[in-house]
Amino acid sequence: MIPFLDLKAQYKQMKPEIDAAVMRVIDGAQFVLGPEVAAFEARFASYCDVNHCIAVNSGTSALHLALLAADVGPGDEVITVSMTFVATTAAILYSGAKPVYVDVDPVTWTMDPALIEAAITPKTRAILPVHLHGLMADMDPIMEIARRHNLVVIEDAAQAHGAEYKGRRAGSIGDLGCFSFYPGKNLGAYGEGGAVVSNNSELAKRVSLLRDWGQESKYNHVMHGYNYRMDGIQGAVLNVKMNYIEPWTEARRSVAAHYDRLLEKQRCVRPMPPAHSRHVYHVYAVRLERRDEAQKVLQAAGVGTGIHYPVPVHLQKAYADLGYGVGDFPVTELLANQFLSLPIYAELTPQQVSEVVAELEKTFLVEVA
Structure with missing residues (x-):
């Protein structure tokens, strides 16, 4: 029997490290966010070659918050692709916007940049390319079109941890990049997890506020927010996996x-x-x-x-x-x-x-x- 995926084999490779990291969280009783999550955020930001990483509770939440941080909302349109998991579309709908699809390139299987401009309307607010199977979309023409039309670019990098396009890491080219740490991903948590990365300090701050009830400090809520925080155990597990x-x-x-x-x-x-x-x-x-x-x-x-x-x-x-x-x-x-x-x-x-x-x-x- 050759399984499609073997997470047990992966765990055996690092069992002592994982077990110690999980127990460290339990002993410290930092179950939501906390030092393990903060340490992972710093490591993953460095890995993606960006200034900011905000860890959240799923890749879907990452997409949702990235869209909200970019002021995508009701009445807006977001250009994306249909060759993806439904979370890409769902997140757009969560924001109140409408997904507008374009076809993919027959060779790379990612968003075909030649089809984007025909899909742009006065309502278009963002372009959301999907890095499919671990291969990044053709980002240079996508970014050129976006800048010419004053559009935000959000990378769906849920399948592309460590992927590169002309020497640049997934998540570092668009205004925001979104990752999933679902257990089967190349970098997977032991449960759900996700992250938003960015080089834009203002967008990163908005995502950070939105993931934690919109609060700048405890009980000081400055915007409508969500409970999209990463838990401490997932941060600890991901920290160990960053070594590998x-x-x-x-x-x-x-x-x-x-x-x-x-x-x-x-x-x-x-x-x-x-x-x-x-x-x-x-x-x-x-x-x-x-x-x-x-x-x-x-x-x-x-x-x-x-x-x-x-x-x-x-x-x-x-x-x-x-x-x-x-x-x-x-x-x-x-x-x-x-x-x-x-x-x-x-x-x-x-x-x-x-x-x-x-x-x-x-x-x-x-x-x-």
Whole structure:
């Protein structure tokens, strides 16, 4: 059996450190925010090459607060993509704004900058690109368009911890960057967690106030706020994991390179990151015309897989009121029908990668040439 993800193997690697860190929080009784969270914020800000990091209770909360800090609200529109987890759209709706989708690039699978300007209206307030699977969107043209139209850029970097675009880290290019620390992420908490990063001191201050009931000091509330604080145990766990994120990232990239070599001549489309990007492979997805059959073959062989994402947000029943339908975003819809995510994590061995590919090759018997 080769699982899609093996968090137990990761925990075994650092069990004494994790256990000690958790007990430190319990002994100190600093259960909400506190020194462990503050220490993590400082380390993660440095890692992202930004001045500020505000830790929150989920990646969704990070997106919501980033939008509110940027004064996105009712009557505004936010340009984003449908090839993402629903949280991206949900956060826009939480702010009172309307999501406006553009299609993704057929090679990078991230927001297609060439489609952005046609989607801009007088109501457009922000652009929210999604760094999909661990690959950053094409940020230079996105930023150029945003600056020309006086728009805010918020990076959804929930899958892109440590990813780079032309030498710049995810979260450091836009006005704000948002991360998730859901347990399965490249940097995952032992529960929910998230963060907003920024080089803009005023925006960072607003996020910090908003996450903690809008209070500048205890019982001194200066704006409407939320209970979006990170708890101390998650800060402690993430602090320990910061010691490992770069080795883990390079291990994931090595696994991806092994997949690339073995799949080079096979009938599937592999990730093709631009040379200027550092892909961190939160997901290693291939494109297969008969994806569902391939997944069944792998499942029967004991290989875990995933699909990120089988139904684009614009075709989800919950978001039908946005007015989109089948055919509106053909690249996104094609990818949703073809993506198959293969196992990838730092502890995956070369032998296991070879076994996954050997089983996958059997599916090419049923592939369309």
